[in-house]
Amino acid sequence: MSYRLDLTVIDKKENESRFALSLHNLTDTPLQNWSLHFLFNRFVRAETLSKGTISQTGSYCTLTATDNLPANGLFYTEFTVGTAPFTLYNDGILDAFISLASTAEYIKPLKVDISTINLDQPAVERYNTPLPVEAADIALIPKPNKITQLQGSFHINQHTAISTPPTLAQGAVNWLQAELNTLLNENVSVNQQGNIHYAVNKDLVDEGYRLLIENDNVWIQANSASGFVYATSSLLQLIPSKPSHQADSTYQLPMVDINDKPHFGYRGMMLDCGRHFHPVERIKHLIDQLARYKFNTFHWHLTDDEGWRVEIDAYPELTRIGAWRGPNEVIAPQFSHIAQRYGGFYSKQEIRDVIAYAADRGIMIIPEIDIPGHCRAAILSLPDLLIDPDDKSVYRSIQNYSDNILSPALKGTYSFISNVLSEICDLFPAPFVHIGADEVPVGVWTDSPACQKFMAEHDYSDPKELQGHLLRFAEEVLEGKGKRMMGWEEATHGEKVSKNTIIFSWQSEQAGLECIQKGYDIVMQPAQATYLDLAQGYSADEAGVDWAGKLPLDKVYNYYPLSDLSEENSERKHILGIQTALWSELVNNQSRFEYMIYPRLLAVSEICWSDPKHRNWDDFKARLKGQLSYLDKAGINYRHCE
Template sequence: MSYRLDLTVINKNEHESRFALSLHNLTDKPLKDWSLHFLFNRYVKPDSLSNGVVSQTGSYCTITQTDNLAENGLFYTEFTVGTAPFTLYDDGILDAFISIASADEFIQPISVDISRIDLDQPAVERYNTPLPEQAAEIALIPKPNKMARLQGYFHINRHTAITTPPTLAQGAVNWLQAELKKCLNESVAVSPKGNIHFALNKDIADEGYRLLVENDNIWIQANSASGFVYATSSLLQLIPSLPSHKADSTYSIPMVDIDDQPHYGYRGMMLDCGRHFHPVERIKHLLDQLARFKFNTFHWHLTDDEGWRIEIDAYPELTRIGAWRGPNETILPQFTTISQRYGGFYSKQEIRDVIAYAADRGIMIIPEIDIPGHCRSAILSLPDLLIDPEDKSVYRSIQNYSDNILSPALKGTYSFISNVLNEVCELFPAPYIHIGADEVPVGVWTDSPACQKLMAEHGYQDPKELQGHLLRFTEELIESKGKRMMGWEEATHGEKVSKNTIIFSWQSEQAGLECIQKGYDIVMQPAQATYLDLAQGYSADEAGVDWAGKLPLDKVYNYYPLSDLSEQNSERKHILGIQTALWSELVNNQSRFEYMIYPRLLAVSEICWSEPKHRNWDDFKARLKGQLSYLDKAGINYRHCE
C-alpha cells in the first residue's frame, strides 16, 4: 500500500452532510504537483472545501491546487453535500487515483487504496426473508391461474422427441430444444412419433396456453407464438434440477393440467447498458430467465450521458468516441473503473442476433434512445452538429452535468434525431420506440438567443414547451415509421405529445395516476417498488443505492399498481402492465448484476402475470424455495434470503 484514501462523516442533518477526506502518503517520497481524482455519486459543493479546489463532472471529481504532500504525510480537507445522511457503504468513494502534472497533460494514474466509508451510524442487522423448510412440490413462478396435480410422472430422457410443430410454435420449440440439450447433453429430435406435442387451439386467449402432462405424452396448446412460449416456460420449470436416473439422464416431471393466461399484457424489464456496458452473452442469459418467468418485453436502454452503445452508420463518432470513457478520453470516467479506458457498444449484427434470440423466447425488444436529456455522450461525440456556441445557459442535471441536453433550436438536433431514429426504426421490428425524455433540468435553454427566438416564434411561455416542441417532432417521425412512441412521464412536459404516446411512470404512483387522468396509456414502473438497483435490505453492507428507499423482496411482491383504484374503475384500462428496471451506475460485473436482479425478478414476474386474488406471500415463498435449486444449477449469484 502506497497511498490510502479515507472518507468520514463528521456532521449530518436531514438535508446536509459534511465529510472529512484524508489522503495518506505512505511512501518515503514526497508528492509534488499532484491532483486527486475520485468517483463520488453526490454533488460536492465547490465553496465548501476547506483545502484545495474541486471540479466535478458527473461522479468524477478532481481536487487540485494542493500543497506538496510530504513523505509519510497527510492531505486533509472537508466538504459538504446537500443530501440526507448516507446509510450504505456504496455511498462512499468507489474508486480513486493520483496523477502528477505533465507537460502534455496526459494522465498516468497512480493507484490509491480506499478505506470503507465511516458512516457514523449504528450497525443494522442484515434483513432476511425466512423461507419455509419444505419447498412446494410444484414450484411454478409465476403462479398459474388454474392448475391440477395429476397422479404420476412423465420421464424426459434421450428417447424424448417433439412432434412436428405448427409454424407459430417454432420459436418455442427452438428454445425447448436448447434447454433440453443442457439437461440431456444431446439434442432432442423433432419426429412425427414424438411424445411432446404442440397444437393450435383457436379457443385459447392470445397469450394463454394449456399444458397437460400425462404419463406418456405432453400436450401443449395455444393460439399464439407467445402462448406456446409460456407453456414451454412452465414445462421447463417442472423439470427438476437433478435427474432421477443419472445413468441415462432421465428427469421425472410431475403430471399436471394447467390452464393459464396473464393478468397484464405488458410484462417488462429495463436494462441500463449506458452507464455500464453489458456484453451480449450476459444479455442472452438474462433473456433466458425473463422467458422462464414469462416476461414478454426487454426494454434496452442503449444511450445515456456516460455511453452510446448502438452502432449508427450515419455517425460513426457515436461509437468511436461516445462508447468509451477514461481519464484521457473525451468522456471522463464515471461510477467505477476510473483509471483505464472502459466501454463497448453493440454492432447492428449483434443487435439483430439478440432480437432473434429474444423472439424465440417470446420477448419483444424495445430500444431506448434518450432525447433531449441524458445526451452528453452524443453531444461530445458530435460537437459541430449538437453544440450551440451562443448558448450560455447555466444548469446542473441531477447527475451533475452542465452540458447534456440537446438544443431544440439547432438544425443539427433535428437531423441527428432523424438519422438516428431512422436507423433504429429499421433495425428493431418492435412497434415501439422509447425516447426517454426524463430529467431535463431547470435553467436549460434560458440563456440561448436561438432558443428564446424559437419560443417567441411559437408563443411559448415556458422552456418546458421547447421540450414538448422537440418531442412532438420526434413523435411524428416515429409515427411516420408505423411505430408508437414511449417515454418517461416527463415526456408530457410542455403538453405537446399526443395521447398516443405511452408513458412509463417511474417517479411515483401519483405520477402514474396523473398521466392516466390526462388520458395516457401507462406502464407502471415506480422506483419505490420496481427498481432493482435499490438495496435489498437495511444494513450498510447491502449492495445498491437508496435514493428511492430500500426494496426488500417482500415489498416487491406486495406491490399492486394504483391500489386505491378499484378493479371496476374504468381508468384501470389505461394500465398496460408493469416493468422492473436495473439501472447500472454501480453494476459493472456479472456477479453484482445477478445479485441485484435475483430473486426479486421472480417476485415481479408474479405481480405481472398472476391475478391479484391468486397471489399469496407464504405460498410464493414456498415456491421460491423450490426455485433455488434451479438458480444454483444455473450458477446465478442471487441474494440469499436467509
C-alpha cells in the same frame, strides 16, 4: 499499498452532510504538483472545501492542492453535500487515482486504495426473508391461474423427442430444443413420432395456454406464438434440477393439467447499458430468465450521458467516441474503471442476433434512445452538429452535468434525431421506440439567444414547451416509420406529444395516476417498488442505492399498481402493465448484476402475470424455495433470503 484514501462523516443534518477526506502518502517519496481524481455520486459544494479546489463532472471529481504531500504524510480537507445522511457503504468514494502535473496532457494514474466509508451510524443487522423448510411440490413462478396435479410422472431422457410443431409454435420449439440439448447433453430430435406435442387451439385467448403432462406424452395448446412460449416456460420449470436416474440422465416431471393466462398484457424489464456496458452473452442469459418467468418485453436502455451503445451508420463518431470513457478520453471516467479506458457498444449484427434470440423466447425488445436530456455522450461525439456556442445557460442535471441537453434551436438536433431514430426503427422490429424524455433540468435553454428567438417565433412562454416541441418532432419521425412512441412521464411536459404516446411512470404512483387522468396509456414502473438497483435490506453493507428507499423482496411482491383504484374503475384500462428496471451506475460485473436482480425478478414476474386474488406471500415463499435449486444449478449469484 502506496496511497490510501479515507472518507468519514463528521456532521449530518436532515438534508446535508459534511465529510472529512484524508489522503495518506504511505511512500518514502513526496508528491509535488499532484491532484486527486475520484468518483463520488453526490454533488460536492466546491465553496465548502476547507483546503484545495475541486471540479466535478457527473461523478468524476478532481481535487487539486497547492501544497506538496510529504513522504509518509497526510492531506486533509472537509466538504459538504446537500443530501440526506448516507446509509450505505456504496454511497462512499467508488474509485480513485493520483496524477501529477508533469503528466497532465496524458494522465498516468497512480493507484489509490480506498477505505470503507465511516458512516457514523450504528450497525444494522442484515434483513432476511425466512423461507419455509419444505419447498412447494409444484414450485411454478409465476403462479398459474389454474393447476391440477395428477397421479404419475413423465420422464425426459434420451428417448424424448418433440413432435413436428405448427408454424406458430416454432419459436417455442427452438427454445425448448436448445434447453433440452443442454440438459441431456445430446441433440433432441423434432419428428412426427415425438412425445411432446404442440397444437393450435383457437378457443384459447391469445397469450393463454394449456399444458397437460401425462405418463407418456406432453400436450401443449395455445392460440399464439407467445402462448406456446409460456407453456414451454412452465414445462421447463417442472424439470427437476437433478435427474432421478443419474445413469441415463432421466428427469422425472410431475403430471399436471394447467390452464393459464396473464393478468397484465405488458410485463417488462428495463436494463441500463449506458452507465455500464453489458456484453451480449449477459444479455442473452437475462433474456433466458425473462422467458422462463413469463416476461414478454426487454426494454434496452442504449444511450445515456456516460455511453452510447448502438452502432449508427450516419454517425460513426457515436460509437468511436461516445462508447468509451476514461482519463484520456473525450468522455471523462464515471462510476468505475476510473484509471483506464472503459466501454463498448453493440454492432447492428449483434443486435439482430439478440432480437432473433429473444423472439424465439417470446420476448419483444424495445430500444430506448434518450432525448433531449441524458445526451452528453452524443453531444461530445458530435460537437459541430449538437453544440450551440452562444448558449450560456447555466444548469445542473440530477447526475451533475451542465452540458447534456440537446438544443431545440439547432438544425443539427433535428437531423440527428431523425437519422438516429430512422436507423433504430429499421433495426428493431418492435412497434414501439422509447425516447426517454426524463430529467431535463431547470435553467436549460434560458440564456440561449437562439432558443429565446425560437420560443418567440412559436409563441412559447415556458422552456418546457421546447422539450415538448422536440418530442413532438421525434413522435412524428416514429409515426412515419410505423412506430408508437414511449417515454418517461416527463414526456408530457410542454403538452405537445399526442395521447398515443405510452407513458412509463417512474417517479411515483401519483405521477402514473395523473398521466392516466390526462388520457395516456401507462406502464407502471414506480422506483419505490420496481427498481432493482435499490438496496435489498437496511444494513450498510447492502449493495445498491437508496434514493427511493430500500426494496426488500416482500415489498416487491406486495406491490399492486394504483391499489386505491377499484377493479371496476374505468381508469384501470389505461394500465398496460408493469415493468421493473436495473439502472447500472453501480452494476459493472456479472456477480453484482445477478445479485441485484435475483430473486426479486421472480416476485415481479408474479405481480405481472398472476391474478391478484391468487397471490399469497407465504405460498410464494414456498415456491421460491423450490426455485433456488434451479438458480444454483444455473450458477446465478442471487441474494440469499436467509
